[in-house]
Amino acid sequence: SILTALEYLPRRTETDPERIKERAREKEIIKKRLERRCAEAPQVQRAIEKAVETINGHVGDPRSFDRLDELLNAQSYRLAFWRVAAEEINYRRFFDVNDLAAIRVELPEVFDAAHKLLFELVASGAVTGLRIDHPDGLYRPLEYFEKLQMRCAKALRVPLPKDGRAIYLIVEKILTGEEQLPQNWRVHGTTGYGFANQVAGVLVDHNAEGAITKIFKRFIGHSLHFGHLVYAKKRLVMRISLANEVNVLGTMVDRLSEQNRWFRDYTLEALARAVRETIACFPVYRTYLEPGKPVSEEDRAVIERAVAAAKRRNPAIEESVFNFLRDLLLFRFPENLDEEQRAAHAEFVLKFQQFTGPITAKGLEDTVFYIYNRLAALNEVGGEPQLFGLSVEAFHERNLRRQRDWPASLLATSTHDSKRSEDVRARMLA
Known part of the structure; x- marks a missing residue:
């Protein structure tokens, strides 16, 4: 009956959600039945052990590993040297970390499963604000934020406010140069990386740029153009x-x-x-x-x-x-x-x-910032080390713009991404 159950098990290539659930459920039942059978009939256990020994092959006999190769080739995955992933991996990852497979949160069923606990915590009052890490990895950020706010409003049992923001929501968005956070995002601002870099910039002595650049060039033995790098x-x-x-x-x-x-x-x-x-x-x-x-x-x-x-x-x-x-x-x-x-x-x-x-x-962040070290205190995530500081006037202008457009945005001086804490950076810039 175990063999019959295996024959009727939905194929691993099934895409129908219900059939996938059935396969996941039934395979566990079959495994438990096989476990009980091994306990009741020792000869079954011995037969399995003998088969495993045969499949594992014998050192010195290359052909003895053919069965193991066949078994591995029959799996849903391919065993490979980890560096192969750079050219042949067939799933999206967090950067190039093979173990961190990306999920398609744009799919309704994936969104629901990934946020089930979160919405329970929001509903109970245990969570009153959210921080979204790496929003640039989202398939459709605008759609995601709108859906997240709607579902939070539902969890809180309140109507969605006119501005579409039911819960305090900030995003770890790196803005470059004069880039601005999209006004149509249903968020309250960023995690404050921009402010941290602006504070560092205003502490820089602009008059020292020539001398610092000369020292850097002499130390590395050549000049570096930031944009080309x-x-x-x-x-x-x-x-x-x-x-x-x-x-x-x-x-x-x-x-x-x-x-x-x-x-x-x-x-x-x-x-x-x-x-x-x-x-x-x-x-x-x-x-x-x-x-x-x-x-x-x-x-x-x-x-x-x-x-x-x-x-x-x-x-x-x-x-x-x-x-x-x-x-x-x-x-x-x-x-x-x-x-x-x-x-x-x-x-x-x-x-x-x-x-x-x-x-x-x-x-x-992971390459240039470890090469272009003219003034290392400026080499933080979201920083622009090719720009030697920020004027007081420009600093205040950015603060006024932030107060106007994103008054609830965070103002950070150090974060989990900081290479050097604010006190170390301040000493380097002094």
């Missing part, structure tokens, strides 16, 4: 750590080019290079385009700036390849596309947006 290290990350993620984007855009006779002559290699070069030239962590909604002027400017920079750095690549990619990223679809093809184009844009953030973080 960021570009080079983002390319390095895409080649070494996150190669497969970029390969996926290249394959996606290649398939899209095949849908139109004007673009089908673009090769996979040319398109993949255009994707890599555009990401390497991205001036911010990511854009936030939403299918079916107008492209903001901020996002349009970011994409056009990145593509223009990629063109300048790669004159050997046909300019029209970059133009094709630019139009894709701005939702400028050919008129002859049907709904299915438009959905595929939108999927590419959403995936592209998910990947630019991790590549920027790995290239900038």
Whole structure:
């Protein structure tokens, strides 16, 4: 009867949620039945042990491991050396950490399962505020924040406020240069990384820039251009750590080019290079385009700036390849596309947006910030060490802007991401 139960077990390739639950439930029942059978009939236990010994093979006899190889090949996963993941992994990860598989929180069933405990804590009053880590990894951040606030309102048994904010919600969003937090996000502000870097900047002695730069150049033996270094290290990350993620984007855009006779002559290699070069030239962590909604002027400017920079750095690549990619990223679809093809184009844009953030973080925070050490106190997450300080006037202007737009945003001086605490940075800047 155990063999019969195994025959009727739903296949591992099932995608229907109910069949998946049935498989998970029934396999545990079968395992318990087999355990009881082994306890009742020692000969069954001995037979299993003998089979395991045979499958495990014998050192010195390579052919004896064939059965083990067959067993491993029959699994839902592939055993591989961990470095293989950089080029061949087939699931999204937290940066390049293989053990931290990403979940598709945009799916209703995944959202519900991942937030079940959270909403219970909100309903009980145990939690009164939320901090969202790495929001740039979300498939559709705007949609996620709206749904999160609606569900929190439901948990609190209150109507959703007119501003769409039922619970205090802040995000760990790294803003670059003059970049602003999207006004349509249903959040109360950021976790304060920007403020921490602005405080450090206002403590810098601007008059010392020339002397500090000269010392740094003499120490390392050559000059370093910050922008060129960021570009080079983002390319390095895409080649070494996150190669497969970029390969996926290249394959996606290649398939899209095949849908139109004007673009089908673009090769996979040319398109993949255009994707890599555009990401390497991205001036911010990511854009936030939403299918079916107008492209903001901020996002349009970011994409056009990145593509223009990629063109300048790669004159050997046909300019029209970059133009094709630019139009894709701005939702400028050919008129002859049907709904299915438009959905595929939108999927590419959403995936592209998910990947630019991790590549920027790995290239900038985890690489450049350990190389460009002109004044190490400025090398914190969200910092811009190529800018030697911040004027008092600019500091106050940013504070006024924050008070106007995000009055409930956090003001941090140190966080869990700080390489050096505020007292150490203050001493370095003194």
